[in-house]
Amino acid sequence: MKIYNYKKSHALFKKAAEIIPCGIYGHYSPSPLVPATAYPFYTAKAKGSRIWDVDGNEFIDYMCAYGPMVTGYGNPKIEAAAAKQNKLGNCTTAVPPIMVELAEYMTDLIPCADWAFFAKNGGDVTNYAVMVARAATGRDKILMISGGYHGVSPWMQTAGHHGVMDDDKKNVIAIKWNDIAQFEKTVSENKGKIACFISSPYHHPVFCDNEYPADGYWQSIEKICRREGIVIITDDIRAGFRLDMRGSNEFFGYKSDLICYCKALANGYPISALVGSKDLMNAASKVFYTGSYWFSAVPMAAALANLKEMKRTNAPAFMLKQGEKLLNSMVKIASNYGYDLKVSGAPSMPYLRITNDPSLMLHQEWCAECTKRGAYFTSHHNWFISTAHDDKDIKKTWDIVDDAFKAIKKKFGDEFQL
Numbered sequence: 001m002k003i004y005n006y007k008k009s010h011a012l013f014k015k016a017a018e019i020i021p022c023g024i025y026g027h028y029s030p031s032p033l034v035p036a037t038a039y040p041f042y043t044a045k046a047k048g049s050r051i052w053d054v055d056g057n058e059f060i061d062y063m064c065a066y067g068p069m070v071t072g073y074g075n076p077k078i079e080a081a082a083a084k085q086n087k088l089g090n091c092t093t094a095v096p097p098i099m100v101e102l103a104e105y106m107t108d109l110i111p112c113a114d115w116a117f118f119a120k121n122g123g124d125v126t127n128y129a130v131m132v133a134r135a136a137t138g139r140d141k142i143l144m145i146s147g148g149y150h151g152v153s154p155w156m157q158t159a160g161h162h163g164v165m166d167d168d169k170k171n172v173i174a175i176k177w178n179d180i181a182q183f184e185k186t187v188s189e190n191k192g193k194i195a196c197f198i199s200s201p202y203h204h205p206v207f208c209d210n211e212y213p214a215d216g217y218w219q220s221i222e223k224i225c226r227r228e229g230i231v232i233i234t235d236d237i238r239a240g241f242r243l244d245m246r247g248s249n250e251f252f253g254y255k256s257d258l259i260c261y262c263k264a265l266a267n268g269y270p271i272s273a274l275v276g277s278k279d280l281m282n283a284a285s286k287v288f289y290t291g292s293y294w295f296s297a298v299p300m301a302a303a304l305a306n307l308k309e310m311k312r313t314n315a316p317a318f319m320l321k322q323g324e325k326l327l328n329s330m331v332k333i334a335s336n337y338g339y340d341l342k343v344s345g346a347p348s349m350p351y352l353r354i355t356n357d358p359s360l361m362l363h364q365e366w367c368a369e370c371t372k373r374g375a376y377f378t379s380h381h382n383w384f385i386s387t388a389h390d391d392k393d394i395k396k397t398w399d400i401v402d403d404a405f406k407a408i409k410k411k412f413g414d415e416f417q418l
């Protein structure tokens with residue numbers, strides 16, 4: 001099997017590091033890619049489930065741009081809708097009518113949604129959701145889950161991070177996932193002060209196993225929040241439309257007051273949405289919140305076409321099925337070599353870890369070996385399945401996975417055998 005090299009990618013990064021902070025910053029930064037020498041840094045083109053880097057290497061992309069690609073790069077239906085709108089206009093004075101059409105479609109699709117508000121990035125709408133909850137309740141405290149990620153505003157970041165002040169975090173209380181007793185205790189210690197509980201529908205942190213809600217978890221949360229007047233904000237930015245078209249809260253059987261969407265909304269076009277219940281619409285109207293590109297019509301047209309296509313094909317069910325198919329055999333291949341490959345989270349958004357080595361070093365080595373053979377896997381973050389990942393991709397991935405296990409077995413011998 002061919003082993004890739006990344007001469008052009010890495011040369012470009014060297015140049016970038018002199019003129020761009022970090023060279024590549026944020027979640028695209030090479031720093032969690034271990035070893036970084038095993039990864040490409042620059043995509044030259046993309047189509048369907050594949051990306052090609054600037055060195056001409058082809059990858060089956062299991063990161064899907066960290067979530068936004070959901071119906072295949074360059075999906076003709078979505079591209080046609082975007083191109084049609086672009087001909088009419090994109091960023092214009094006065095709002096495009098497609099905004100109303102998209103809001104209508106989303107409020108029909110999502111049972112908890114009586115209204116929809118559009119922005120660009122996920123962090124725009126998680127921040128707005130908290131402002132709406134504060135405006136509605138007149139309270140200042142935000143309850144969240146430790147290790148949960150909601151964007152890069154200072155209140156969302158970890159205390160002690162560069163540029164984050166203690167004051168930014170003073171109204172944020174972080175508690176453990178799936179711990180109702182701690183939730184109840186925190187609420188009673190802060191009675192009448194908590195505006196909202198913001199959480200993803202299931203826990204998908206980086207570098208560790210992802211966790212579904214325990215039986216009755218969300219239902220207990222819902223009961224406490226209703227009793228105490230706390231607004232429930234579901235951060236569905238990552239899992240949204242990869243579990244259920246109606247919202248991941250429906251998948252787990254609870255009602256949410258506000259739901260944040262972004263990644264899978266428009267197959268890569270920049271748009272995010274906050275949807276909410278009727279009783280919060282007045283508060284949402286009062287909060288001043290806007291941006292230069294938030295009324296752009298092309299991403300709205302792409303979102304509408306993408307949602308319709310996903311609904312027509314029952315995309316979440318397909319991605320869950322394809323994910324399960326891919327992962328079940330990968331676990332078997334791993335065991336043939338004496339490795340325990342643990343899968344957690346949704347099969348359409350799985351996090352994997354080789355348990356033989358808790359330091360994750362072996363897992364990093366294996367993900368790197370897969371990537372160098374054409375299956376782009378990160379070791380620290382959940383992967384993403386799209387509707388473009390077909391059986392041919394899956395079969396090719398199994399071959400790559402097998403060869404990569406062979407390579408790490410050769411390198412480490414019996415060192416990490418259970």
Ligand SMILES: Cc1ncc(COP(=O)(O)O)c(C=O)c1O
Nearest residue numbers: 121122123149150151235237238
């Ligand atoms: C669960 C969750 N919330 C919020 C965000 C922030 O979204 P964005 O990076 O688009 O601002 C992300 C991004 O990864 C996310 O995964």
